[in-house]
Amino acid sequence: MAKQDAFVAFERVQKSYDGETLVVKDLNLSMPKGEFLTMLGPSGSGKTTCLMMLAGFETATHGAIKLDGVSINDISPHKRGIGMVFQNYALFPHMTVAENLSFPLEVRKMGKSDREAKIKRALDMVQMGNFAGRRPTQLSGGQQQRIALARALVFEPELVLMDEPLGALDKQLRETLQFEITRLAHDLGITVVYVTHDQTEALTMSDRVAVFDDGRIQQLAPPDELYEKPQNSFVAQFIGENNALDGTVQEVRGNRCTVRLESGDVIDALPVNVSKPGDKTRVSIRPERVEFNPELGPDAHTLEAEVLEFVYMGDVFRTRLRVAGRDDFVVKTRNRADQVRLRPGEKVKIGWLPEDCRALDAT
Incomplete structure (x- = not known):
């Protein structure tokens, strides 16, 4: 893919927390608009650090991170217009579901009628339209994760980042939400960067998977190619x-x-x-x-x-x-x-x- 066609791009990105040890080493990665890309790897491989640099919660030690051709290295997280979904939901417990979804819209100075329409649409997308008046503590883990997903989508971002969003759920619910998230992403045409250490999740959800180890991408490929044609022993052993x-x-x-x-x-x-x-x-x-x-x-x-x-x-x-x-x-x-x-x-x-x-x- 030509760099000018990339919607998300890491260009020679490095990250060190102590000035000596690199946890991300010379990362080059380009994503087109609308792609569902998963960063997969064991703990400490650098995948979450890459996601946090893209979100703006961590700063790259070297290199450029670009969104739609523009460097976002010096842009604060709330100005990047990126949706985020975390494993721990990160919902405000004292707010209702509707108020949780309203928050990112209020920050963007959106009028009340527009907010209400977008909240309704987002809740309907995740099949939670009847739960607007509930508080997070009145919801199951799966319902809370649906609300967290709706909140990430409510302001219609072009890019959504997901960090182990299904890690706390049981197997059956996790599998159900895997397919729902993938369907929503493709229906809405949004670009998704998804981080997980679960290889099955990566293979079933992604357009492409970047397998990380020791701060580097060991292989970047569609799921079937990754499984059928591993390029090194680490990928062969880690996938399947x-x-x-x-x-x-x-x-x-x-x-x-x-x-x-x-x-x-x-x-x-x-x-x-x-x-x-x-x-x-x-x-x-x-x-x-x-x-x-x-x-x-x-x-x-x-x-x-x-x-x-x-x-x-x-x-x-x-x-x-x-x-x-x-x-x-x-x-x-x-x-x-x-x-x-x-x-x-x-x-x-x-x-x-x-x-x-x-x-x-x-x-």
């Missing part, structure tokens, strides 16, 4: 369940490489983060790409495996195996009527296609 086998590259030829595993087994893989014989590597294979007693054609690799655990999970069976000297190799198979239930101690053959196996960095 993953099988990792360590080895050494024996040969590289075009879009294939041969890897000798530590167990002595030799397999073919896609050379993603390796370039020459002798390179140490960690190969990555997703559990659902592995088959039992495979009939995958002449290119497929088959290895001997021992069943350690066979778990029924409803829609899938999860089998943990001893493979190539490791006890943490997992295969996921769909729950079908003809599924053979495996027993611990059974010996089986497993296999996969070379294109489903990625030779990544060893660290």
Whole structure:
């Protein structure tokens, strides 16, 4: 994306709290208008710091943060026109729901009739139209989060920032609100920057996901690409369940490489983060790409495996195996009527296609 097309842009942004250690390192990131982008990563990876710099609650140590082509580094938070949703709701307990929503409109000197119309519209959007007279303490956690979302949307911002907004909710409610937030964002055409450490949330809600670790973006891609084509071992391990086998590259030829595993087994893989014989590597294979007693054609690799655990999970069976000297190799198979239930101690053959196996960095 050309910089001039970016609605939100971080240009060589760095952040240090003590003048020595960088918690955000030379960040370059561009977002078009209307995108739903999630910053995903473990605690301390820099994702929340990036969000707070965009909101104006933290100041960049170096670099520029731009909104619609204009630097906002020196603009105070309340003048940036950005909606915010936090995990702890941040509602005023002494105000009614309507008064909570009215507050950002009053700050913007909006007339009473306009305020009332916008409040009604925002509450209807989050299916809370009948709760205007209630106080936050009279609402459930899910209802409070809907009100917090309505308050962020009530003044019709072009950009909304969300910091772990569903973290305090139970699983079923969280999943319901994931879809509602995504639908609202796309229906309204707003740009969303969403921070979470929940990979499922990131994959189901986002147009693109920026995976953070150690103050840097490790990979920025649409959810399916992130899962199917991880660019390094951190992303492969952090996104979804993953099988990792360590080895050494024996040969590289075009879009294939041969890897000798530590167990002595030799397999073919896609050379993603390796370039020459002798390179140490960690190969990555997703559990659902592995088959039992495979009939995958002449290119497929088959290895001997021992069943350690066979778990029924409803829609899938999860089998943990001893493979190539490791006890943490997992295969996921769909729950079908003809599924053979495996027993611990059974010996089986497993296999996969070379294109489903990625030779990544060893660290």
